[in-house]
Structures are given as structure tokens and as C-alpha cells.
Amino acid sequence: MASKEAEVITDIAAMRNWSRSSKYQQQSPTPKTLALVPTMGFLHAGHLSLVRRARSLADLVAVSIYVNPGQFSPTEDLSTYPSDLAGDLRKLADAGGVDAVFCPRNLYDYGGGGGKVRRVDGGGEERGAVSCVEGEHETWIRVEGLEKGLCGRSRPVFFRGVATVVAKLFNIVEPDFALFGKKDYQQWRVICRMVRDLNFSVEIIGSEIVREVDGLAMSSRNVHLSPEEREKALSINKSLSKAKFAAENGQETCQRMKLLIIQSITEAGGRIDYAEIVEQETLKPVEVITSPVVICVAAWFGNVRLIDNMEINI
Amino acid sequence: MASKEAEVITDIAAMRNWSRSSKYQQQSPTPKTLALVPTMGFLHAGHLSLVRRARSLADLVAVSIYVNPGQFSPTEDLSTYPSDLAGDLRKLADAGGVDAVFCPRNLYDYGGGGGKVRRVDGGGEERGAVSCVEGEHETWIRVEGLEKGLCGRSRPVFFRGVATVVAKLFNIVEPDFALFGKKDYQQWRVICRMVRDLNFSVEIIGSEIVREVDGLAMSSRNVHLSPEEREKALSINKSLSKAKFAAENGQETCQRMKLLIIQSITEAGGRIDYAEIVEQETLKPVEVITSPVVICVAAWFGNVRLIDNMEINI
Structure with missing residues (x-):
């Protein structure tokens, strides 16, 4: 795997096809296993430790890179969230490579003219649970207990946005494993609970926090x-x-x-x-x-x- | 298929194994397709028309029979909802047979001592959106627009319960098609929307209402x-x-x-x-x-x- 170029996929159907055809191959008696590392890009050593862990667990590794508007409220930092796809691809290659990188353009655009993304920061109005996804999308997954405390108090749309986009990614990528950093501790627990409660056939791995030499948690x-x-x-x-x-x-x-x-x-x-x-x-x-x-x-x-x-x- | 006995499966892992091993077979070049007919049992001609339609669409047909406590409020008729598994299996066999019947005991029991089901009728207290599922389960899928009107007004937990159990069934059975009767019109639309918004790789088929000779919709x-x-x-x-x-x-x-x-x-x-x-x-x-x-x-x-x-x- 180390020397191979990752397949960069932007299309949802193409991603699912890649997953199925890579896992189920005629010549192999059992399907290959696939691990997904969901990220919002701008990768650092914490992400790369997830990728290494993923490689040790599964035959195939996919990384998704998608800054999810569904987990940002209009007053948060969606518009300034850092991104660098070329840099990310280079880092993944340098770290030994992965099999596929899924970087969809908009996971909330269903072709009906909706799925617009609001990139307001600082000035968005408060009307309860509003995310930066507007338009047609109307389905949200709520992990009703775990989503409430800690970050849920100041970020009321965050965990429903995370749970929903992770469910979308699971349904598109169809992984056997998914890896999350424990820096986002509540997120990791929310995803574990969602997977259990909705019977997703994905094993969730929580990976230890990676810190800078001086102790700052990587982010x-x-x-x-x-x-x-x-x-x-x-x-x-x-x-x-x-x-x-x-x-x-x-x-x-x-x-x-x-x-x-x-x-x-x-x-x-x-x-x-x-x-x-x-x-x-x-x-x-x-x-x-x-x-x-x-x-x-x-x-x-x-x-x-x-x-x-x-x-x-x- | 007509002469074959349906496999009756109660275990979640066994159901998923059956689905995967039936769809992906070493000797066949492409996976077989699977259609799911989700039901709450006590089958009538409406259900059987869905089964026939399913057979025309897919290589394999599974019927699920599960009276879902998640879609009943404590004041509704969960405790008196009719059931007759032996009769249902006979009807399915008489109608030409299916490949598998999934009848789980409790889809909300995660082994932690929770997942109790309340079978109160008439006397349940009203505390907003409460279903007959108590205990550990805390993840609910909300199709926020479509769930509100029509039946959603008098049955506030109904559609989140339906969406959630259908997602669970999709994740367990992994069908390519799922069939719903249009008698439950709003339910059909809610499921279509959920499938689109969460990228489930399941094609939803809405089937026409089947009526008694005198016009009463079958139920x-x-x-x-x-x-x-x-x-x-x-x-x-x-x-x-x-x-x-x-x-x-x-x-x-x-x-x-x-x-x-x-x-x-x-x-x-x-x-x-x-x-x-x-x-x-x-x-x-x-x-x-x-x-x-x-x-x-x-x-x-x-x-x-x-x-x-x-x-x-x-």
C-alpha cells in the first residue's frame, strides 16, 4: 500500500462502488475489511496516528475529508475553518498512503436546488437549533442524552450535525471500522451510542490524544x-x-x-x-x-x- | 423459491450474516439483490402484495415482523396490537414463500439491563415525546418537516419511531430495496426522505393501497x-x-x-x-x-x- 497513490473520489456513488468492489473481489474467498478515518481535513499528526491505527486493523483504509456545515451554527467558524487538500494528500502519502480519499463537495445537495450552505460568521441570527445547512435537508439524528452536556450546551447543533454526517459517511463508504480521536471525547461517545442504537455494522475505535511536544492537544x-x-x-x-x-x-x-x-x-x-x-x-x-x-x-x-x-x- | 421454507431468524447478527452470505456468493459473478418488506405482522393481502412486488424486483426477499414499541406512545394500542406469527408464516408460504423472515424479540435491548418496553395503555402519563421504549436507547432519527403534520399531530412519537426502527432494520438486513404500502402515506414519504438525507443505499418502493371488496383499506x-x-x-x-x-x-x-x-x-x-x-x-x-x-x-x-x-x- 505504501507506494500506491490513493484514489481521490468526490462522487457519492463512485465512493460506494469503490468500497464494494474493493471489499468483495471474485478471487478472494472472504471480503476485505475497510477502515474509515472521517476528518475535516487540514490533517495533523493526530489524524495520521488514526490512519496508522486504521492500517493495522483493516485490509483497506479510506480517509474522508469534508468540512461538515451541518455541525456549525451560523455564528461559528465554518467560513474560517482551515483547509488544504493538496497538503493533506501529500501528508497521507508521506505517512505511508491510504487506499482512497473521499472528498465530497456537498453532502446536503440532493439536486432539487437546495442544500445551500450558509457561510455567515459572527452575524447569524439565533433561532434555536440552526446549522449552516439550509434548504432541502431535513433529517437529523439526535443522541438525546449524550448530546446535551459539555460542548452541547454552547454548541446546540453540533452533535446532531456530527451524528448525521457520520451516518451519511457510513452509508456511503460502508466501512467495517471507523476511527475517532478521543480529543473529541463527547463526539466519540455520541458516535459509539449512535452505532449501537441504530445497529450500524461498524466497529468504532477511539484513539488516544496526540499532543505537541509541549503538551498542547493537536487540533x-x-x-x-x-x-x-x-x-x-x-x-x-x-x-x-x-x-x-x-x-x-x-x-x-x-x-x-x-x-x-x-x-x-x-x-x-x-x-x-x-x-x-x-x-x-x-x-x-x-x-x-x-x-x-x-x-x-x-x-x-x-x-x-x-x-x-x-x-x-x- | 415457492417450495422452499423461509429461514426464520430472530438474532441480529444471524440476520446480517444471512443477508451478506446470501447476497455475496463465491460462485456468482455479481451479488444477488435483496428486497425487504418491513411489517408489524398480522399479515393481510396488502402485505402479501408487497411481497409479490418484492419478488419481482429482487433475487431474494426478506420480511421483517416486529411490533415496534418505539412508534407507540404509552397511551396507544401497543398492548392490543394483533399478532399471529404462525399464521403469518403460513400466509407467506401460501403466497409463494420468501427467503427469510426476521422476527427479532427486542430491537432496543443492548444487554445493559435496559431496553424495557412499556405496555401501558390508556393510563400512560404525558411527558412530551415519550415512546414505549425505556432505558438505554437514546438515538432517534427526526425527519423534521414531514413528521409534523397529519398523523404527526396526534402521534408525536410515531414518525421518529418509524424512521428509527427502519434505519435499524436497514442496517441489520442490508437490503437493496424496501417496500412500503402507500396506505401509510406519510410514513412512506418520511422513509423516502430519510433514505435520501442519510444516503442509505436502499431503493424505496411505495405500493398501492389494497382494499377489501367493499373498499375498506386493509389494515x-x-x-x-x-x-x-x-x-x-x-x-x-x-x-x-x-x-x-x-x-x-x-x-x-x-x-x-x-x-x-x-x-x-x-x-x-x-x-x-x-x-x-x-x-x-x-x-x-x-x-x-x-x-x-x-x-x-x-x-x-x-x-x-x-x-x-x-x-x-x-
């Missing part, structure tokens, strides 16, 4: 940080590490750990969206740590919203 | 009608036929047609839930018929809620 949005903001943003990882250490040594209450995280990030110049300690499966807040939990943080540095988390397995 | 619920109620219920078909005739001859306004239907059913002793004239694709009410519409009716006779409709293609 396509990091490119928007000024050098000063980037320095300040290290407070997220530092405060999470301290809280994790304290928790593992039973030194602090949850309430106090959250306060220390908030204090530390705020003092560094960040603006906290939330800092929560929640059960790993249900994402329900806990007061006392008696089972595996995860500390989740979202904070703004300048115009950039960053998220990070650490699991505590005690 | 598993007809068995609950007393002879008197059954006689009165003929007013639905009669008033729809009259309205259709009037519309095709341009004799009446929509407003007046609806009034005549309501009057006729009410005089016969029925209790109207709704009578509407709507666009066929969008199900939006129309005042004047300038494109294909459908007249939809729901009415109670005793404790039985019946629905019926007629398309007007002018």
Missing part, C-alpha cells in the same frame, strides 16, 4: 492561535495534568479540581466555556470519583475555542 | 372493528372516492371537499382526527389543486383509529 484550529495565545493555551494541558495527578492521589474533591482548572486557565488569559468531571460512558457529572471518569475542558483563547480532556481510570 | 387493526363499526368505517373510502371524483372534475374547492369528508364520516358515526389535502411530496396543505395532491384522512371508529388516502394526479 486543526491551533493554526489560528497567535504565538502568545498558543503559549497561554498550554494552561489547559498543564491544569488537566495537575488535576489528574491530584485525583489519582486522592488529594482533591471534584469541586476543587474544577476550580483549580478554571482558575489556572483564566489566570493564563483563557476564557473558560466549561470544566467538568464526568463519567466516561454516560458523560454525567460526578461529585466524587468512584469509577472511571474524564475531565473535560473547553476554553477560548482569542477567537479560538479549544477542547481537551484527560481520562482518570481509577 | 391489521381492522380485526378490532365490530361488524357495525366496520360498516360505518366504509364512510372513509366512500367520502374519499367522492372527493377525488369531484376534484378530478374541478367541481369543489379543497375547503369544501374536506368539509364533505368530515361531514360524511361524522354522520356515519366516526370521530375525525384529520382530513387534509396536501402536496404529494412535501405533505404541505393546499388550498387549490394545481399539482399532484393526496387526500389524507384519519378517523376513529370505537377504539380503532383508521387511516386512508387517495392520490389525485392532476
